[in-house]
Amino acid sequence: xxxxPSALYDAPGPxxxxxxxxxxxxxxxxxxxxxxxxxxxxxxxxxxxWAKWEPFFxxxxxxxxxxxxxxxxxxxxxxxAMAIALPLGALLGIGRLSEHAWVRGAAGTVVEFFRAIPVLxxxxxxxxxxxxxxxxxxxxxxxxxxxTGLFLxxxxxxxxxxxxxxxxxxxxxxxxxxxxxxRKGQTMTHVLLPQSVTAMLPALVSQLVVIVKxxxxxxxxxxxxxxxxxxxxxxxxxxxxTIASFTVVAVVFVALNFALTSFASxxxxxxxxxxxxxxxxxxxxxxxELATPGEHAGPEELRADDRK
Amino acid sequence: MFDFLEGYNLxxxxxxxxxxxxxxxxxxxxxxxxxxxxxVSPVPLMRGFGTAYVNIVRNIPLTVIIVFxxxxxxxxxSISLGAKDFTTINFRLAVLGLITYTSAFVCEALRSGxxxxxxxxxxxxxxxxxxxxxxxxxIVLPQAFRSVVAPLAxxxxxxxxxxxxxxxxxxAEAALLMREMIENEAQLILISMTFAFGFICLTLPTGLFxxxxxxxxxxxx
Amino acid sequence: MNPHQLSKxxxxxxxxxxxxxxxxxxxxDGDGGSGGNGDKINVGIKxxxxxxxxKTPDGSYTGFDVDVATYVAQQLGYEPGDIVWKEAKSADRxxxxxxxxxxxxxxxxxxxxERAKKVDFAGPYLLAHQDVLVRADxxxxxxxxxxxxxxxxxxxxxxxxxxxxxxxxxDAQLQEYGGYSECLTGLENGVIDAVTTDDxxxxxxxxxxxxxxxxxxxxxxMSNENYGIGVQKGSELKERINDALEKMVADGAWxxxxxxxxxxxxxxxxxxxxIGNIVK
Numbered sequence: 001x002x003x004x005p006s007a008l009y010d011a012p013g014p015x016x017x018x019x020x021x022x023x024x025x026x027x028x029x030x031x032x033x034x035x036x037x038x039x040x041x042x043x044x045x046x047x048x049x050w051a052k053w054e055p056f057f058x059x060x061x062x063x064x065x066x067x068x069x070x071x072x073x074x075x076x077x078x079x080x081a082m083a084i085a086l087p088l089g090a091l092l093g094i095g096r097l098s099e100h101a102w103v104r105g106a107a108g109t110v111v112e113f114f115r116a117i118p119v120l121x122x123x124x125x126x127x128x129x130x131x132x133x134x135x136x137x138x139x140x141x142x143x144x145x146x147x148t149g150l151f152l153x154x155x156x157x158x159x160x161x162x163x164x165x166x167x168x169x170x171x172x173x174x175x176x177x178x179x180x181x182x183r184k185g186q187t188m189t190h191v192l193l194p195q196s197v198t199a200m201l202p203a204l205v206s207q208l209v210v211i212v213k214x215x216x217x218x219x220x221x222x223x224x225x226x227x228x229x230x231x232x233x234x235x236x237x238x239x240x241x242t243i244a245s246f247t248v249v250a251v252v253f254v255a256l257n258f259a260l261t262s263f264a265s266x267x268x269x270x271x272x273x274x275x276x277x278x279x280x281x282x283x284x285x286x287x288x289e290l291a292t293p294g295e296h297a298g299p300e301e302l303r304a305d306d307r308k
Numbered sequence: 309m310f311d312f313l314e315g316y317n318l319x320x321x322x323x324x325x326x327x328x329x330x331x332x333x334x335x336x337x338x339x340x341x342x343x344x345x346x347x348v349s350p351v352p353l354m355r356g357f358g359t360a361y362v363n364i365v366r367n368i369p370l371t372v373i374i375v376f377x378x379x380x381x382x383x384x385x386s387i388s389l390g391a392k393d394f395t396t397i398n399f400r401l402a403v404l405g406l407i408t409y410t411s412a413f414v415c416e417a418l419r420s421g422x423x424x425x426x427x428x429x430x431x432x433x434x435x436x437x438x439x440x441x442x443x444x445x446x447i448v449l450p451q452a453f454r455s456v457v458a459p460l461a462x463x464x465x466x467x468x469x470x471x472x473x474x475x476x477x478x479x480a481e482a483a484l485l486m487r488e489m490i491e492n493e494a495q496l497i498l499i500s501m502t503f504a505f506g507f508i509c510l511t512l513p514t515g516l517f518x519x520x521x522x523x524x525x526x527x528x529x
Numbered sequence: 530m531n532p533h534q535l536s537k538x539x540x541x542x543x544x545x546x547x548x549x550x551x552x553x554x555x556x557x558d559g560d561g562g563s564g565g566n567g568d569k570i571n572v573g574i575k576x577x578x579x580x581x582x583x584k585t586p587d588g589s590y591t592g593f594d595v596d597v598a599t600y601v602a603q604q605l606g607y608e609p610g611d612i613v614w615k616e617a618k619s620a621d622r623x624x625x626x627x628x629x630x631x632x633x634x635x636x637x638x639x640x641x642x643e644r645a646k647k648v649d650f651a652g653p654y655l656l657a658h659q660d661v662l663v664r665a666d667x668x669x670x671x672x673x674x675x676x677x678x679x680x681x682x683x684x685x686x687x688x689x690x691x692x693x694x695x696x697x698x699x700d701a702q703l704q705e706y707g708g709y710s711e712c713l714t715g716l717e718n719g720v721i722d723a724v725t726t727d728d729x730x731x732x733x734x735x736x737x738x739x740x741x742x743x744x745x746x747x748x749x750x751m752s753n754e755n756y757g758i759g760v761q762k763g764s765e766l767k768e769r770i771n772d773a774l775e776k777m778v779a780d781g782a783w784x785x786x787x788x789x790x791x792x793x794x795x796x797x798x799x800x801x802x803x804i805g806n807i808v809k
Contacts, residue, residue: 007427008448009350009440016350024353031357041385045718051739061586117507118469120483125500128490137630138621209367216369220476220707221487223618228372233584235710236577239739242379242714250372257367378706383715394680394702478685478705 042243052241055234056248062234070219070230071252077143077218077226078211081150086204088151089158094188096163107159114156120217123149127222142225146218150211157210161203164282165196202268203282209257209264216253227252312493313502321485322506328399328471328481329510332406333464339407340414341449347419350440358415365412370473374405378477395480402474406467413463421456422448424527454525461518465511482506570607572598573617573625573634573759577708580733580790581637590614592733594756596786597654597777598635601758604773605766623647626761633766637730639754640807650757651770654783656799656808659689659751660728662735662744664716670723673697673749679722680704682712689726689752697751709734717743727754732796741793748797753808771804 012020042048055062095107114122127145130136136144169192177187218224231245238245271281347358365373378401381387389400425448433447472483486503490496574594575582582594595614602612617625617636625631626648633651640650661681663670670676676698683690685705694703704721706712713734715721724731728746735744758774760766777783778801787798802808 007430008348008422008443010434012350020351023351027351027353027357038385045384047384055586059586061588065584065586065588112512113504113508116511117504118472118483120472120475121486121500121503121507124483124487124490125496128496128500131624132496135628137628138618138624139615139630213367213369213371216371217473217476220371220375223620228369228375232708232710233577235714236579236583236708237585239737240710240713240717240734242711243384246372246376246379250368250376253369253372254364254367258363261363261367379711379714383711383720384718386718386720394704398704476707 047243052238052244055238055241056244066230066234067227067248067252070225070227070249071256073143073224074212074215074226074256077146077150077215077224078208080143080147081154081211082204082208084147084151085154085158088155090162090193092155092159093162093166094193096159097166099184111156111159114152115160119149119153119214120221122152123217123222125149126152142218142222145222146215146224146226149218150214153214154207154211157207158204161200161207161282162196165200165203166192168199168282169195198271199281201271202264205260205264205267209260212253212257212260310498310502312489312495312498316485316489318485318502318506321480321482322510324399324479324481325468325471326510328402328406328474328479329464329468331403332410332467332471335403335407336410336414336463336467337460340411341418343411343415344418344422345444347415348422348444362412362415365409366416368409370405370409370470371476373409374402374473375476377401377405377408394478398474398477398479402471402477402479406470406474409470410463410467413466414460417456417459417463418449418452420459421452424455425451451527454527457518457522457525461515461522464518465515468510468514469507569611569613570602570605571613571615571631572602573615573622573631573636574598575618575636576616577710578637578730578733579737581730582635583733584614584616591790593655593729593786593790594635594637596790597758597774597783598633600777600782600786601633601635601770601773604776605769622759626759629761632760633770634759635756637727637754638757638759639727640757644759647762648759649762649764649767650759651767652757652774652804653755653802653807654758654774654777655729655756655787656802657727657729657754657756658749659692659725659754660731660749661723661725661747662716662731663723663747664719665743665745667722670747673751676701676723678702680715680720682706682715682721682724683726684708684712687726692752693725713740723747725751728796729756729791732791736791736793736796746796755802755807775804 010016039048046052092107092111095103096111098104098107123145126148127141130141130144130148131138173191173195174187177191182190215224215226216228219226219229223229227249231242231249234245235242268281268283343358343361346354347362349355349358378398381404382397382401388397389404391397391400429447429451430443433443438446471481474481475484475487478484482503486499489499493499574590574592576584576590578592580592582590582592584590599609599612603609615625615631617631617634617638619636622634622636622638623644626634635654637657638644638650639657640653644650661670661676670679673693674697676693677700679698679701681690681693681698681701682704683693683706685707687705690703690705693701704712704715709724709726709730712721712724716724728748728750731746734740735746758770760770783801791798
């Protein structure tokens, strides 16, 4: 925002500037009042006692025994879900572009089905199904259930990303491939997919944020020992310091996801600048729109606008 | 075949899901609009607050936010939102958590809508002497809302699915009932299909209807 | 333009994904299927119940169940260093024994008919009761019926919570959480009036240093929980564990363990139960 004057208001004159200062003061006061009240209430309930926070600052074992192993499981689940969802999503996405109506129909049904139901429902089902029909040990079952729920949902989201990625390529690419005599399959694997992968990359990384956030459901409801679930053993050890433990875990989540988000926008900027490819890049936040059932904005709107 | 439903209030559970969705949708629309207004306002501190809010909230799992409303606000700070019994308190806390989370996405959708309003419109409004709140209220937001029906519909559908997270603090909505039924009944596949179907009934028509609306009201340029 | 040529970033992300994938593959170091192969013994305990079974920050384990399990393992010929501790969550206990993931389980595991169909129990080694934990300065709860119109907390799906709701105090309000420490936060702050579960578990929490003098047990004895050591159906371990438990009571190690783990909470424990004597 800074430096770029907004069209919404004039450059502030002396009176507007005075008014803005007034608003700033009022807003600051309101904000301070809320923070002050929360702090006071927390102190009143003994939640700010150093004893409840100390373990996170003075005892490295708190991190090595509880938080880092939890974080590791979160990352493992997210990476596995992505690794399985990507090829599956690519298959479904290509299926939706197929020339055969029944392939399009089948892929479309699968995609719409898994996008329409909550990921928690998928996880609960997977957990119970693995317990009933397979011999997976109770220790690893939550991981299987979480990854299954995540990859089913995300494969259907990524299918749409792949479709958008392919559609974002100029039609000249297909025409040129046809002109040199490539078959349809060759056009897909040699021309369209490699370029669309590049176009999709930022959207893929930002989808990782969604996956990381959803792993927390496994910790809360499926006994999966991920980052959020590390709150319980910590608060059992340090005198029910749930508030402190929660705050630290939330900060770790934000740090991890913020890093991923920043990486995604950096990738998007970089790919936009690099003129090696056709210049097509699926917008980072396009994923949010693609993650829901129903019709979607056309490829034109999902495409990066280079004319700005 | 569907005798496993006996003794369970399936419709009641889905009704709670619908209520969670509706209350949270209204709340996040209001709070999200205020956030979007802050993000484009001339006051730097408000812009900073809006940006920080969106960036932090979007990167925290909703599960953490909802559990925190129960443990932090209720158990620790004794904020019960005017209710006496646990059922109502948990419901309201879940709505509060969902609003906190969803409004960040509403804000971003609106902001992208505000960006589609052409500079000429705004300049014309300023030229006839409208103040910033007036520009926003009379010129920008009405156009922005019409162009963001589709993105907002997506947020609404995501919200509908996200209400299941309220199960983590014991709100008796669909996912909690499903969990209970899976534990007590044998027909896993049937139970799961029933709940999947229930959610499809909620999300698919919403998507199709609002998709149609968005085409109807789209600003012709 | 060469379509095979992906940008450097593409390769970097692919490499990162592949790397995390291989980390995932290594993360699950194969420790399964080593049930009773002579040099190590797998024991299932709770990881998150202070006083009963708790994983501490330095990676060691404390609690009454841990002490009992260590003693029993020693009698079976295993040094403390040979014990592999595994987390046995309540819902997983029967499955873990049936699959042979663990040799025995000591995890606040009450003996009942339903479970006895699937696994065998040695012991009991402790007679616990369902009880409530209240704030030390709260004198309004002196009998179970006082819980009517009070705010009660327990863990999701636990039998103790349902027991109170259906039999003892139907007008009590019930909040359910995933763990007891969440309940204690509310109890400490006056939002919850009583936490209910087995008295041994409550005593373990109340005995924690941070909580000394803050909470007290109601002493209601609302049910009988005979803690046993679970073994596979038909396992020859059952008799040997029973012998070990008898010896533990006889040489005073049992008393020491009770005092050490529950003592500070003013917990009046029952005398050591007779092997095979299940109090209904």
